[in-house]
Structure formats: structure tokens, C-alpha cells
Amino acid sequence: MSAPLLETTWTDPVTGVRGYLVLDTLVRGLASGGLRIREGCTLEEVRGLARGMTRKEALVYDPADRYLPLGGGKGGIDLDPADPRAVDVLRRFLAAVLPVVRSQWNTGEDFGLRQETIDRVAAELGLASTVEAVFATLEDAAAARGRLARAFAVDVDGVSLGDLVGGYGVARTGVVHLERTGVPVAGATAVVQGFGSIGGAAARYLARSGVSVVAVADRAGLIRNDGGLDVEALLAARDPLGVVDRSALRPSDTTAPNDGWLDVPCDLLVPAAMSYVVTAGDVPRIRARAVVEGANMPTLPDAEALLHAAGVPVLPDFLANVMTNAWWWWTVFGDVEPTAESSFAKIDAVVRRLVGTVSDDAAARGCTLREAALALARRNAEAVQAAVGVTGAGTPAEEAALVRA
Incomplete structure (x- = not known):
């Protein structure tokens, strides 16, 4: 290297x-x-x-x-x-x-x-x-600046569009994977570690797709409800660092130390905060159908190898969380309009293309999703x-x- x-x-x-x-x-x-x-x-x-x-x-x-x-x-x-x-x-x-x-x-x-x-x-x-x-x-930098400024000024249900696109892409990656593997999206479950821009938006759009977000981990600990959390209420109660005000929780919501997120059974496990949080020693605790990497480098290579051997695919970070970076440049270069509708439509199309191409290649070659994405x-x-x-x-x-x- x-x-x-x-x-x-x-x-x-x-x-x-x-x-x-x-x-x-x-x-x-x-x-x-x-x-x-x-x-x-x-x-x-x-x-x-x-x-x-x-x-x-x-x-x-x-x-x-x-x-x-x-x-x-x-x-x-x-x-x-x-x-x-x-x-x-x-x-x-x-x-x-x-x-x-x-x-x-x-x-x-x-x-x-x-x-x-x-x-x-x-x-x-x-x-x-x-x-x-x-x-x-750029030949017309003024127009590009204007597009980017207008895009960041867009508010989507109380959250800036710029704070949503990355997590939206993570959520869509998980949903497309569920569809391709025959898991019904409605009623599927997810656990999200991290509740900042990526984790918060991923939780929102997983929930809006019909996935039940049963646990969220932030700096202050784990919030869990096996019947499904009220994600919008949690988003409204988080501070700028993504920590949820516990006074906003419902009586049926429970709390625990934040390292408990790995133990919660789910269809999609979404590490969306720090790097290096899933180690080989953690793998026996994981009861998920798939890991969708919302954070950068959250899964260590030896852990991913063990997950692959156990039949738990890892949708790699540079595929799952690519949309924040891509959206900036699509907006600057004029490939999307500075609106939520145009942005989300582009993300939907690209996620479906990328997940489909990578999944088909991995199946044909008998390799991991990461190897196919590389x-x-x-x-x-x-x-x-x-x-x-x-x-x-x-x-x-x-x-x-x-x-x-």
C-alpha cells in the first residue's frame, strides 16, 4: 500500500x-x-x-x-x-x-x-x-455558490437538508438491502448507534420507510423500546451533539448503558458515530441480519471477516454513507436542484444502482460486499x-x- x-x-x-x-x-x-x-x-x-x-x-x-x-x-x-x-x-x-x-x-x-x-x-x-x-x-462559481446556499437553507420537518442527506442515504441503503434479500421492510427492525446528523437522519428515514427503530445509542446511553421508538420526538429533543434529553422519553422507553446497542436483536444494525466500535470480540453479541456502516470505519477487519462467516453481511461505509459528500458536489455542479425532492430522488436512484451492482457482483464472485464495492x-x-x-x-x-x- x-x-x-x-x-x-x-x-x-x-x-x-x-x-x-x-x-x-x-x-x-x-x-x-x-x-x-x-x-x-x-x-x-x-x-x-x-x-x-x-x-x-x-x-x-x-x-x-x-x-x-x-x-x-x-x-x-x-x-x-x-x-x-x-x-x-x-x-x-x-x-x-x-x-x-x-x-x-x-x-x-x-x-x-x-x-x-x-x-x-x-x-x-x-x-x-x-x-x-x-x-x-468553475466557470460560474457564483451560480454554484447560490445553489449550495439555497440547498443548505432548505428545512425538512425541522432539520436542515444538509444534515439529512447522509443519513437518508444510509437508510435507503439498508432498505434496498432488505428488499433484495427478501426481508419485508414493513415491520423490520433497526438499532442505530449515534444520533447526530447521520444517525438521526438514518433513524428518521428508516422509520418513515416502515422499519421499526427499536434502539438508539447516544453519548448518554441506550434508549430502547421493542415496540418502536418515537424517532421524531427524539430528534426534537436532541442537543447539537446528538444527545437526547431523557425527559422527552415515553414511559415505555427504557434506558441502559450505551454499549448495550450491540446486544439488541434487529434486522439492521447501524453504527453511525465513531470508528472502530465493532471488534472481533463483539461479534458473538451481534444478533442482526446485516450491518449498515453509517460511520466511517466502524467495523474492524477481523470482525467483518467473522460476521461474513456467520452470514451477516456488512454494507461498507464508503457505500452506505457516501451521500453527504456526493450531495455537496451534485449541488455545486448542478446535477440536483437545491430542493429536498431533487436531492432525495437522486440519492434514491444512485443507492439502488450501487447496492444492486455491488450485491450482484458479490454474489457472482462469492466475495464480500466490501470487496465488490472496492x-x-x-x-x-x-x-x-x-x-x-x-x-x-x-x-x-x-x-x-x-x-x-
């Missing part, structure tokens, strides 16, 4: 907190990927996330779209997002890597960081947005490279691969 194109470790001169920036690949001189704030975040984690962004970008490639995939990048800060120093540390980190943000790295919210927060800090540093590097390449991403990456070129790390042969195994 070749090294990333750019790898930076930053130390905050005030607090000593570490921050990391990794550009895995560049396409047309550009990379895309969010910035997370998480206590315990490491360079290795950010490196893996950046590689995942390379895969996400390639996976959704459609030659009929105006959007041509970018390379993959990611940033991370090793700090509790609830720490009162977090915004100041974020400001100093972005100031330190500002030249890369201006010219190459297009970023946005990720775990522990809200888009409005990073937008505010970026404005203080003189950036009109956190995707200025892409805007600089193969699709590689094929797409080769098509992108033929069209526009790619700058990566290592030898030309390694660069041509673009999507690393």
Missing part, C-alpha cells in the same frame, strides 16, 4: 492538542473530505478516512453527471468536541493549514463538528466557504483517470490504481 500524497501532523501551540491532515489522492489538483473533532483521534485514523474518501469519490462516478469525482482527503483533531476550547483549537488548526484549504482540500463537517461552526470559523479566516478550491475551478470503485477510478488524470503518491502504476485495497 503506497503512502498518502500529503500527511501533516500539527501541534496546537496553546494547548498541545494534535491535529492531522491527510491528502490521499488529488484529482484535477483537488481532494474532498471532512474534518472531525474526536478525543483519541489519531494520524492512522485520519489516514484511513482519507483513503475512504478516495473510494467514496470514485464509487459514485457517473459519466452522465456534470460532477467529476475529486481525490480523497481528511482532517482530524484529537479533542473532545464538548471541550470549551474546541472552537479556538479549530480556528488555529484551520489557520495553520489554510493554504491547503484554499488550493486543494475541500472540507466540511464530520464527527464532532457542525457545518455552521466550521463555516463561521472559515469566515473569520477570510474564506467565503470551506470548498473554495473547487469554486476556483472493485467497482477501482473500475470507476480508472474511468475518471482516463478522462481527467489523477495525482497520487508512489509510482505511476500505484497512482493509476487510485483506489487502494
Whole structure:
């Protein structure tokens, strides 16, 4: 496996907190990927996330779209997002890597960081947005800015459209998988770990599809109701970090420590918060038909191998949670209108195509869904490279691969 194109470790001169920036690949001189704030975040984690962004970008490639995939990048800060120093540390980190943000790295919210927060800090540093590097390449950047601003202004039942598209894609991935495997969607059950942008939206749209969300885990613990939770009430009662106010629970809802989410029987298990939360030692506890990775890298490889051997497929992160990143660029490049209807219709079509292609290929080859998705991403990456070129790390042969195994 070749090294990333750019790898930076930053130390905050005030607090000593570490921050990391990794550009895995560049396409047309550009990379895309969010910035997370998480206590315990490491360079290795950010490196893996950046590689995942390379895969996400390639996976959704459609030659009929105006959007041509970018390379993959990611940033991370090793700090509790609830720490009162977090915004100041974020400001100093972005100031330190500002030249890369201006010219190459297009970023946005990720775990522990809200888009409005990073937008505010970026404005203080003189950036009109956190995707200025892409805007600089467009002939009509003003129109693209307008589309993105209008899209983020859309409210869907009390939640910003920008906070819904990623989780909507996760939910649709799970629903399409149920349909393809013959499990009736109406009456199916789901457990969602994490209740921020991805987890909250996934729970909403699973419930609206007829799936009963029987448990949700947030920082404060597990909320469970085997008859189905009132997801909309929980969304209305969560704080900016995705923690639900327990006073809003119904008498029939129960609470428990948050590590109990793995033990709840369900059809769809949706880890939608942190990385590395499903280990090999956890596999005997899991009583689910499938795992849908709403978070980035939540399932460790040895755990996934055991799940596969037990007949529990894992729909990988770079397939299941790709829609936040894709939606940004579909909006910027004009492949969707800045409306919920246009956005959701595009996501529906792409999810159905991707899950179908990957599932059929996995069945034909006798491989995992992840292996099939990687193969699709590689094929797409080769098509992108033929069209526009790619700058990566290592030898030309390694660069041509673009999507690393």
C-alpha cells in the first residue's frame, strides 16, 4: 500500500492538542473530505478516512453527471468536541493549514463538528466557504455558490437538508438491502448507534420507510423500546451533539448503558458515530441480519471477516454513507436542484444502482460486499483517470490504481 500524497501532523501551540491532515489522492489538483473533532483521534485514523474518501469519490462516478469525482482527503483533531476550547483549537488548526484549504482540500463537517461552526470559523479566516478550491475551478462559481446556499437553507420537518442527506442515504441503503434479500421492510427492525446528523437522519428515514427503530445509542446511553421508538420526538429533543434529553422519553422507553446497542436483536444494525466500535470480540453479541456502516470505519477487519462467516453481511461505509459528500458536489455542479425532492430522488436512484451492482457482483464472485464495492470503485477510478488524470503518491502504476485495497 503506497503512502498518502500529503500527511501533516500539527501541534496546537496553546494547548498541545494534535491535529492531522491527510491528502490521499488529488484529482484535477483537488481532494474532498471532512474534518472531525474526536478525543483519541489519531494520524492512522485520519489516514484511513482519507483513503475512504478516495473510494467514496470514485464509487459514485457517473459519466452522465456534470460532477467529476475529486481525490480523497481528511482532517482530524484529537479533542473532545464538548471541550470549551474546541472552537479556538479549530480556528488555529484551520489557520495553520489554510493554504491547503484554499488550493486543494475541500472540507466540511464530520464527527464532532457542525457545518455552521466550521463555516463561521472559515469566515473569520477570510474564506467565503470551506470548498473554495473547487469554486476556483468553475466557470460560474457564483451560480454554484447560490445553489449550495439555497440547498443548505432548505428545512425538512425541522432539520436542515444538509444534515439529512447522509443519513437518508444510509437508510435507503439498508432498505434496498432488505428488499433484495427478501426481508419485508414493513415491520423490520433497526438499532442505530449515534444520533447526530447521520444517525438521526438514518433513524428518521428508516422509520418513515416502515422499519421499526427499536434502539438508539447516544453519548448518554441506550434508549430502547421493542415496540418502536418515537424517532421524531427524539430528534426534537436532541442537543447539537446528538444527545437526547431523557425527559422527552415515553414511559415505555427504557434506558441502559450505551454499549448495550450491540446486544439488541434487529434486522439492521447501524453504527453511525465513531470508528472502530465493532471488534472481533463483539461479534458473538451481534444478533442482526446485516450491518449498515453509517460511520466511517466502524467495523474492524477481523470482525467483518467473522460476521461474513456467520452470514451477516456488512454494507461498507464508503457505500452506505457516501451521500453527504456526493450531495455537496451534485449541488455545486448542478446535477440536483437545491430542493429536498431533487436531492432525495437522486440519492434514491444512485443507492439502488450501487447496492444492486455491488450485491450482484458479490454474489457472482462469492466475495464480500466490501470487496465488490472496492472493485467497482477501482473500475470507476480508472474511468475518471482516463478522462481527467489523477495525482497520487508512489509510482505511476500505484497512482493509476487510485483506489487502494
